[in-house]
Amino acid sequence: MADQLSQVFSALADPTRRDIVARLTAGDSTVGDLAAPYDVSLQAVSRHLKVLEEAGLVSRSREAQRRPVHLEAEVFDLMTKWIERYRRQAEERFSRLDDVLAAMDDTGAPDNPLKEGTAS
Amino acid sequence: MADQLSQVFSALADPTRRDIVARLTAGDSTVGDLAAPYDVSLQAVSRHLKVLEEAGLVSRSREAQRRPVHLEAEVFDLMTKWIERYRRQAEERFSRLDDVLAAMDDTGAPDNPLKEGTAS
Numbered sequence: 612m613a614d615q616l617s618q619v620f621s622a623l624a625d626p627t628r629r630d631i632v633a634r635l636t637a638g639d640s641t642v643g644d645l646a647a648p649y650d651v652s653l654q655a656v657s658r659h660l661k662v663l664e665e666a667g668l669v670s671r672s673r674e675a676q677r678r679p680v681h682l683e684a685e686v687f688d689l690m691t692k693w694i695e696r697y698r699r700q701a702e703e704r705f706s707r708l709d710d711v712l713a714a715m716d717d718t719g720a721p722d723n724p725l726k727e728g729t730a731s
Numbered sequence: 732m733a734d735q736l737s738q739v740f741s742a743l744a745d746p747t748r749r750d751i752v753a754r755l756t757a758g759d760s761t762v763g764d765l766a767a768p769y770d771v772s773l774q775a776v777s778r779h780l781k782v783l784e785e786a787g788l789v790s791r792s793r794e795a796q797r798r799p800v801h802l803e804a805e806v807f808d809l810m811t812k813w814i815e816r817y818r819r820q821a822e823e824r825f826s827r828l829d830d831v832l833a834a835m836d837d838t839g840a841p842d843n844p845l846k847e848g849t850a851s
Contacts, residue, residue: 617744624741626734629813636820684821687814693749694807694814700756701804 615667616689622666627651628659632668635682645680735787736809742786747771748779752788755802765800 646656
């Protein structure tokens with residue numbers, strides 16, 4: 612799973628691939644249709660799709676002649692879970708800092724223990 | 732902004748860098764402390780921190796001698812906004828499909844218009 616997360620982040624670290632994913636949210640699409648708005652070769656778009664497919668972000672039908680590209684939107688959950696977990700931890704830490712600062716305001720304490728060790 | 736998003740996704744496409752970010756949610760840390768659990772050189776960890784810093788995910792104090800590394804957690808919002816926007820679009824599309832399928836069940840329609848064009 613950690614490895615897929617690396618692949619998903621890496622796949623989305625390219626504006627064209629993010630744009631392909633964004634367009635696939637509107638519906639399945641052929642490689643030709645996906646390539647149309649870009650000033651790059653069909654081959655280049657196929658390479659981008661391969662990266663997205665290896666990351667599990669898209670799949671392609673084996674049966675249909677058009678082989679439409681399909682977005683596997685549930686892979687977004689992998690990223691969201693990771694981001695939300697650490698965002699929550701960071702926010703909790705800041706809210707604890709706020710509590711400490713608020714408590715210091717209440718008591719009018721002149722010394723700021725948080726500055727300890729950061730003085731140059 | 733699009734470019735920062737690419738940099739953020741690229742920075743997080745590495746398990747060690749994700750681990751560094753995860754550990755920084757608990758509080759600021761020195762390079763030495765961050766490097767301790769990994770079987771890599773201090774230089775390698777410094778390179779990882781440079782990638783995270785260029786993506787805006789961490790900052791380092793210029794003043795303090797220890798130069799602690801600080802997580803810029805609000806950068807998570809950049810990713811979350813992008814992911815949530817397209818996840819919502821994908822979900823809306825699937826719920827519309829569900830409505831179509833439910834309506835077909837009600838009328839007992841034998842033909843499935845959704846299969847049109849996907850036959851080989």
